[in-house]
Amino acid sequence: MTDFFQFLVNGLVSGGIYAIVAIGFVTIYQVSKVINLAQGEFLMLGGLIAVTLLGTGMSYGLAFVLSVLMVTLIGMLLQRFVVRYGPMSNQISLIILTIGLSILIRGVASMFWGKDAYALAPFTSNEPITFSGISMAQQSLWVILAVLLLLFVFWFLMNKTLLGKKMYACSVNLLATxxxxxxxxxxxxxxxxxxxxxxxxxxxxxxxLNVTSYDVGVMLGIKGFSAAILGGLQNPIGVTAAGFLIGLVEAFGAGLISSGLKDAIVFLLIIGVLMIKPTGLFGEPSVGKGGL
Amino acid sequence: MKALFSKKSLIVFGVYLLVAGLFPFFGSDYFLSVGIIMGLHAIVTIGLSLVMGYAGQISLGQAAFWGIGAYTTGILTTKWGMSPWFALLIAALIPAIAAFLMARAIAGLQGYYLAMATLAMGFIVQIVFGEWESVTGGMGGLVGIPALPLFDDLGVDFYYLVWGMVTLVLLFSLGIIHSRIGRAFRAIHKSEIAATSIGINVANYKLLAFVLSGLFAGISGGLYANYMGIIDPQPFGLHESIKFLTMVVVGGAASVWGALLGTILIGSIGEVMLILSEHFPMLKGDMDTIVYGAILVLCIIFMPEGLVPRLQKIMAKRQEEPLPAERKLGA
Known part of the structure; x- marks a missing residue:
């Protein structure tokens, strides 16, 4: 039973992160029909910039805010100067474009930070919380809190503000927008x-929670992409659920079957779902069929 | 078929034979091995260009088929003691069957969903290579894979074997492209709905493109295993798949010659970066990934059709031939 809850906690923590990455994918996709495969690199940049800023003796809060701002700026620059000029009508070219971007960012990051692994200090103490046999890093609680907060902010922005309505409008009918x-x-x-x-x-x-290095974005980005596809690219709630599902499958797969096979289990699940529902769990059925 | 035997394409083919044939006489042993690896990559990318440029699909897991070919040869020769030539034949067939099954399984997926499925497939295959220790040797891989009899010095002979194979694959693909099948591929690329409406069985043609790409990747993978003698899961992952993709995109997906040229170009850039990094220590690290990434981005934005189709366009303009549309009107 303890094992069960341990896996559950692990699954929720990583699933929450996948959900955030997936929402990032969907937000961009809804507005511009672009899947930004460089999404994982934003996570890598966030972590590494925070490490570097903390190294200069800055306070944690300031380093946090500054690195988020810097990554936001990088994201905006990517859109403004690269993605905007991409071939918007061709999904395959867009995939290749953003793959190129992600390789480029990773390469530049490896020049700045080298290939070493860096440890970022946890928000609060390193002491794990133990609750009837289940131990949990305090940072895991912070992750879950951050995930919930981000989910709320996204929900609020998209559903309760005019801005959200405008962004949604872009996905419905570009010309009318x-x-x-x-x-x-x-x-x-x-x-x-x-x-x-x-x-x-x-x-x-x-x-x-783990060390961070120039290449952590690859797997995070791919898992987030998986969650976005599994959820069907359409509604943020669907991809959030898919993110948590992937996190849980991974955690239980690692715990009950084999930690080496956990990724294979997740990817098999995705292929299995796509075979049955080609547009993901919560996607709209595709209009006009021309596939294999 | 006429276009295949036109004066221009014969000249191109002659130049290709000359360069590929004379290359071993101008380089050291090191360059010979670079040439062999380039040839092996080219066999894979020509297949990938059929999938991407002609059938208009995407594969982010092409290295998996390459790996299946390599592991088939590796397992059959080291564990079953099979003759390397026979193993090579099976190494070509098994990835083709795998590609057939995959293409059937992910039937009906398009765009981003297809990208995800092929990505997932690539990961699964690489993980299986690493985890199925009793058969694949796990992370340590397989050692002592025998070389092909008659080509076991792994030097100039093997180079000609590989490039002979490249030539065969090239001619076979050109033949396909200039046949009814190739026209069907292009119709599908333009519009699947329109292609369906004129009686093209879209599903079967896409399946064919995937199977051919699997077959080619398998041949190349089998030869790779023979050449290296040892294999481990590392080169058969996403990194290699993206490299194949880069080669095809740079050269021009909608051209078999483009895939070949792209492979040579990207391979050469890798070598140049290697030499530069010896002279300029600050370039060490992932300089080559920066270059590949930048090439991909610039290529998609400024030259989405790739190098060879762009060159063809420029040549056509210089000769002031009538545009294809005008020619059609005149006919």
Whole structure:
């Protein structure tokens, strides 16, 4: 039973991070139909910039805020100067473009930080919390808290503000959106800013749980992409659920079957779901079929 | 078929034979091995260009088929004691079957969903290589894979074997592209709905592209195992898949020659970076990934069709031939 709760906690922590990354994917996708495969790099940059800023003797709070701001700026620059000029009508070219971006960012990061692993201090003490046999790092609580907070902010922005309505409008009908005086480019810029910021926060929150290095973004990005696809790319609640599902499957797979096979189990699950439902668990059925 | 035997394409083919044939006489042993690896990569990328440029699909897991080919040869020769030539034949078939099964399994996926599925497949295969210790040797890999009899000095002979294979694959692909099948591929690439409406069985043609790409990757993988003698899971992952993708995109996915040129170009850049990093220590590290990333980004933005189609366009303009649309009107 203790094992069960231990796996549950682990699954919820990593699942929460995947959910945040997935929401980042969906936010950008909804506004501009771009899947930004460089999303994982935002998490890497968040963690590593925070490490560097802390190294200069800055206070934790300031380092946190500054690194989130810097990553947000990087995200906006990427949209403004690269992605905006991408071939918007061709999904395959867009995938390749953002893969290129992610390789580029990772390469530049490896020049700045080398290939060493860095440890970021946890937000509060290193002492684990033990509760009837289940031990949990304090940082895990912070991660869950950060995830819940981000989920709430996203929900609030998208559902309760005019800005959210404008961004949603872009995904419904681009031409009509333009005619209503909304600038889709501006909305896409905003979407990149939002996913970069949320990515940076998630990246800083999980960095203390494990070491961080220039290549942590690869797997986080791919798992987030998996969650976004599994959830169907359409609604944020669906991909959040998919994120947690992937985290839980991974944690229980690692605990009950084999830790080496945990990723294979997750990917098998995704292929299995896509075979049955080609647009993910919560995606709209595709209109007009022309597949294999 | 006429286009295949036009004067221009014969000249291109002649230049290719000359360069590929004379290369071993101008380099050291090191360059010979670079040439062999480039040839092996080219076999994979030509197959990938059929999937990407002609059938208009994407594969983010091409290295998996390459790996299945390599491991088939590795396992059959070291564990079953099979003759390397026979193992190579099976190494070509098994990835083709794997590609067939994968293509069937992910039937109906498009765009981002297809990318995810092929990515997932690539990861699963690499994980299996690492975890199935009793068969694949786990992370340590397989050692002592025998070389192919008749080509066991792994020098100039093997180079010609590999490039002979590249030439075969190239001719086979060119033949396909200039046939009814190739026209069907292009129709699918333009619009699947339109292709369906004129009676093209879209599903079967896509399946064919994947199976051919699996077959080519398998041949290359099997030869790779013979050449290296040892294999481990590391080179058969996402990194290699993306490298294949880069080669195809840079050269021009909608051109078999593009895949070949892209492979040579990206391979050469890698070598140049290696030499530069010896002279400039600050370039050590992931300089090559920066270059690959930058090439991908710049290529998609400024030259989305790739190098060879762009060159063809420039050549056509220089000769002031009528545009294809005008030619059609005139006919």
């Amino acid at each position: 333009r005619l209503m005086g909304i600038n889709p480019n501006k909305m896409a810029l905003l979407a990149f800013a939002m996913s970069a910021a949320s990515g940076a926060i998630a990246g800083i929150a999980i960095a203390p």
